[in-house]
Amino acid sequence: MADTARAALHDEAMLLDDDNEDTQANKYLFFRIGKESYGIGIRYIIEIIELQRISEVPDMPPYVKGVINLRGKVIPVVDLRLRFDMEERAYDDRTCIVVTEIDRVLIGFIVDTVEEVMEIPEDRIEPPPRFKSVSGGERYISGMGKVGDTVKILIDVERVVQDRGALEAAALASGGAGSAPA
Amino acid sequence: MKKTVDAETKEVIESFVAEGYERLDDAEVQLQRAECVDGSEGVACLNSVFRLFHSVKGSAGFLGFNNIKLLTHEAETLLDALIKGRLPVDQAVIDLILKTADSLREMIALVEREYSDEEAGEAARKGAEAIGTMLGTAPGDVGAAPQAEAARPLEQTEKAEPIAAAQVEVEERNVVALSELVTVEMVERFFAESADLVDEAERRVLALSRGELAGRDAVNELFRAIHTIKGNAGFFGHARLEALCMDLEGMLDRARRGEALVNEAFINGVIARLDGLRATIAGAVILDREGKPHAPESRVLSPPARAEAAYKPLGEILVDLGVVREEEVKRALDVQERPLGEILVESGAAAREDVEKALELQRCAGGGAERAVEEIQRKEIRVDTAKLDRLFELVGELITAEAMVLNSPDLAGLKLDHFTKAFNSLNKISRDIQETAMMIRMIPLEGLFHKMTRLVRDLSRKFDKPVDFRYSGQDTEMDKNVIEQVSDPLVHILRNAIDHGLEPAAERAARGKPASGAIRLEAKYEGSEIWISVRDDGAGLDREAIVSKALEKGLIQGDPALLCDEDVWKLIFEPGFSTAKVVTEVSGRGVGMDVVKKNLERIRGRVDIKTERGKGTEFILKIPLTMAIIDGITVRAGRNFYSIPLGDILEFLKVHNGQITRTERGEETVNIRGSILPLIKLGELFAVPDAILEPEAGIVMVVQNAGVRACLLIDEVVGNQQIVVKSLSEFFGKIEGISGCSILGDGSVSFIIDTGRLIARRLD
Known part of the structure; x- marks a missing residue:
């Protein structure tokens, strides 16, 4: 089932490639992490692939899993579950990598499973809840989309990858010590 | 606006x-x-x-x-x-x-x-x-x-009246003399370009004759093309070509001004003159500085008689033969609607047989022209660099794909005599393609050195320090992208040499040095590297000044006396480092030398300093010949692959526990034939899951970089191959010890190790 859904989504994503920005504006690719459904704006999506062999890159925080070879391009993959500080979970045959292009950089996101492409009109999107941050961490949600009775979480994907402060701090902590200039 | x-x-x-x-x-x-x-x-x-x-x-x-x-x-x-x-x-x-x-x-x-x-x-x-x-x-x-x-x-x-000018100067010999300023390559390029321009002009004339182009514009275009040839011919001192162009220009100019009709006869005249140009270009002889003809292989020279018999307009030949007077030709040209010969015969200005004789002469020269068409060989074309980059990328992918075929699991265990043979020949061809693709991007350093000449001159004036600047090795070729990276470092090194290196005139005189400071810029091939060196005969680096500055900036701790000279010299590459007591207009702010280091690192090069107090300083930029493909050995640690440049590897060995000594902090050393080398465990350093950490269980690789030797513990050696270097995604930022990545034959990713940086992660 997962395969056919993936193929269909893939086709749709490809078709959308030809469309202009306007028709893509309110469309999202939804995927599941744990019990919730998350969406990324379709304009970022390049393709959806099955899990591949990942080579670990040193000096990275745990959520940066490493790199994969995507038809000759070596691209980083980020585990969204870990990025959102959720508990790690073993990958299975429904685990997918959502390949995105953000600011001309290709990045793959590992998600539990891919669901569907859906349009959510602007007036059905509410701003994110205003909880006080417990951990002091950044929030990556751009809004909450209402579809019938269900609520889907819309991700601000640029913030997910551009929040490099944490990434660099982690790199420094794990690898920088030995290389400090004498 | x-x-x-x-x-x-x-x-x-x-x-x-x-x-x-x-x-x-x-x-x-x-x-x-x-x-x-x-x-x-x-x-x-x-x-x-x-x-x-x-x-x-x-x-x-x-x-x-x-x-x-x-x-x-x-x-x-x-x-x-x-x-x-x-x-x-x-x-x-x-x-x-x-x-x-x-x-x-x-x-x-x-x-x-x-x-x-x-x-x-x-x-x-x-x-x-x-x-x-x-x-x-x-x-x-x-x-x-x-x-x-x-x-x-x-x-x-x-x-001057075009025809008259042509008449005088067409007698000039069809030669271009080489001089110090004019190289064979320049002349060849000039001929090739001119041939192109003639071709282009001919296309326009033909379009004009078919009525496809508006007359005025086409004539303007023609004029421009011919004018360019004329300008260049003038530059190279090729008087005949210049004269022929001038003649044609005159004709076109009259048409442009509306003084001559653009009719069949006009077009024929233009075409005939274009043929004449082409014949002259093809027949031109390049004279070297001794005045002997220089004949490059690709240019077949016409016999001298032919070369001399360049095209001339019919009217001119008739005048030369003394058959008609110039004014008569001109009068005929003014009314020209039909072939000139006919008009002249009709008006009684010339006898029919004379005209025919002249036409025969003209055809003779024309015959040369026909042959000449085949003789012009294009030696170069202009190509968009983006296309070259794309080609280069594709060749890289080809090499990777080839390795994938060879290592395909479908082939495992099969007896493949014929396949192997065929594959080897395919492999040889793709290597050749790769080499050629790389060569295409190579350009000589000459242009860069010229720029430096100007820079030195300006700086010499600015600091009022006379400089005797000479360079050599300007023919050395380097990848275009690499040259761009080398330019800035050279600027900074030269600035430093003139500002800080060369002493003021009084000091030089006191030391018995010539008034002009000598600066030598030199490029040469050295093994798999290109060395570009800048040498001055100035004061040399001041160890004391550098050390005290470094202490002041907190760049070094402990007893500076323990530092070896090489390490002291390297301090000048630290950002913001400057010993200059006075910040001058162009150097001394401490920016600059770190640019040298950064740019060289970017192209995987390095810089060495040799200096002697009072005698001078030499900076040597050592740049790898190619930065895109390296010879390397691929190894495995845990599930990951790593490739190490072949030049950094000394040996592989299995060690037994007796060779291992643990220090009080748990650091390990390996005793290899009496040398105690530090052991770096790749799996541990890069936190690779499931990598072997027991020295006895894995393979120990002895690596060396910049004189530092170390042992690297890995799981196993995978193989030796050429590695196409890819940069890692910018998402990662800089990872110490990894310079890029590559895709292996089976599609897995291998990380390319920067041995120096890797060692520096673990050792002081």
């Missing part, structure tokens, strides 16, 4: 801009030479500068860039005064011309942006004024006379 222009004009302007830059660069080189040499050679240099400015002026005038035209005209005036000896060639004059060239470059940049030089009026006026002042101070100056005189020789030839 940006002017809007149509696509075609845009193209013309773009080529004007490109040529303009080139010509100014060339002019600068010649000027600096003119300053160094005296007598006739100096005049020759000035003459070529004059011609280069004149070419810029011509094109600018044609395109209506009047400010550029004005300033180049003034520069010509000044140059003429120098050539004629009315003004001494001194530094002030050369400076002024160089400054004029700079202003012109700015104006051309303006044209590049806005397709117009209208905004440069002020700059042009200022430049012209400066030149006027300079001329005004010239001894024996009589008002505006030099200016008028300067313009005259050129205008004279230009305005």
Whole structure:
């Protein structure tokens, strides 16, 4: 089932490639992490692939899993579950990598499973809840989309990858010590 | 304000801009030479500068860039005064011309942006004024006379009756003499370009004859093409070609002004003259400096008689034969609607047999032309660098794909004699393609060295330190992208050498050194590297000053006496490091030397310093020949693959526990034949899951970089192969010890190890 859904989504994503920005504006690719459904704006999506062999890159925080070879391009993959500080979970045959292009950089996101492409009109999107941050961490949600009775979480994907402060701090902590200039 | 222009004009302007830059660069080189040499050679240099400015002026005038035209005209005036000896060639004059060239470059940049030089009026006026002042101070100056005189020789030839001019000069031998300023390559390029232009012109004429082009525009285009050839021919001193072009120009000009009809006869005349040009270009002989003919393999020379028999218009041959007088030909040409011969016969000006004889002569020369068409061989074409980059990328992918085929699991365990044979020949071809693709991107360092010559000159003036600057090895070829990375480091090193390296005149005299500081720029191949060195005979680096500065900045701790000289010299590459007591205009702020290091790291090169107090300093930039493909050995640690450059690997060995010694902090060393080497566990260093951490269980690899040796513990050796380097995604930032990645035959990713940095992660 997962395969056919993936193929269909893939086709749709490809078709959308030809469309202009306007028709893509309110469309999202939804995927599941744990019990919730998350969406990324379709304009970022390049393709959806099955899990591949990942080579670990040193000096990275745990959520940066490493790199994969995507038809000759070596691209980083980020585990969204870990990025959102959720508990790690073993990958299975429904685990997918959502390949995105953000600011001309290709990045793959590992998600539990891919669901569907859906349009959510602007007036059905509410701003994110205003909880006080417990951990002091950044929030990556751009809004909450209402579809019938269900609520889907819309991700601000640029913030997910551009929040490099944490990434660099982690790199420094794990690898920088030995290389400090004498 | 940006002017809007149509696509075609845009193209013309773009080529004007490109040529303009080139010509100014060339002019600068010649000027600096003119300053160094005296007598006739100096005049020759000035003459070529004059011609280069004149070419810029011509094109600018044609395109209506009047400010550029004005300033180049003034520069010509000044140059003429120098050539004629009315003004001494001194530094002030050369400076002024160089400054004029700079202003012109700015104006051309303006044209590049806005397709117009209208905004440069002020700059042009200022430049012209400066030149006027300079001329005004010239001894024996009589008002505006030099200016008028300067313009005259050129205008004279230009305005002269074309046919008459051609007649005189066509007798010139069909040769181009080489000189110090004119290389075979330049002449060959000139011939190739001219041949292209002739072809282009012919296409336009043919289009014109088919009525596809509006007459006026086509004639203008033709005129431009021929004018370019003429300009170049003039530069190379090829008088015959110049004369032929002038003749054709005259004809086109009359058509342009509406004085001649654009009819069948006109077109035939143009085509015949184009053939004549082509024959002349093909038959041209290049004379080397001793005056002997230089015959490159690719150019088959016509027999001398043929080469001499260049095309001439029928009328001219008749005049030469003494059959008719020039005026009669001209009168006939004016009414020309039919072949000239017929008119002349009809009007009784010439006998039929004479005309036929002349036509026969003309055909003879034409025969040469036909053969010549085959003889012109293109030696080079212009290619967009983006296409080259793409080609290069594809070749990289080809090599990777090939490895994938060879390592395909489907082939495992099969007996593949024929396949292997076929694969090997495929492999050989793709290696050749790879090598060729790399060669295409190589360009000689000459251009870069010329730029440095100018820089040194300017700096020498600025610091008032005379410099004897020489370079060698300018033929050394390097990847275009690499040259761009080397340019800035060289600028900084030269600045430093002149500002800090060379002592002030008094000090030099006290030390018994010549007044002029010597700076040598040299490039050479050294193994798999190219070395570019900058050597000065100045004061050398001051160890004490560097050490005290480093202590002050907290760059070193402990006893500085323990540091070896090499480590001390390396401190000058630290950002913000400067021992200069006075911050001068161009150096001493401490930026610069770190640029040297950064740029070289980017191209995987390094820089060595040799210095001796009081004797001088030498900086050697060591740059790998290629940065895209390296020979390496691929190893495995845990599930991951790593590739190490072959040159960094000394040996592989299995060790037993007796060779391992643990220090009090748990660090391990390996005793290899009496040398105690530190052990770095790759799996541990990079936190690789499931990597072998027991020295006995894995393989120990002895690596060396920059004189530091270490042991690297890995799981196993995978193989030895050429590795196509890819950069890691910018998402990762910089990872210490990894310089890039590569895709292996089976599709897995391998990380390329930067051995020096890897060792530095673990060792001091």
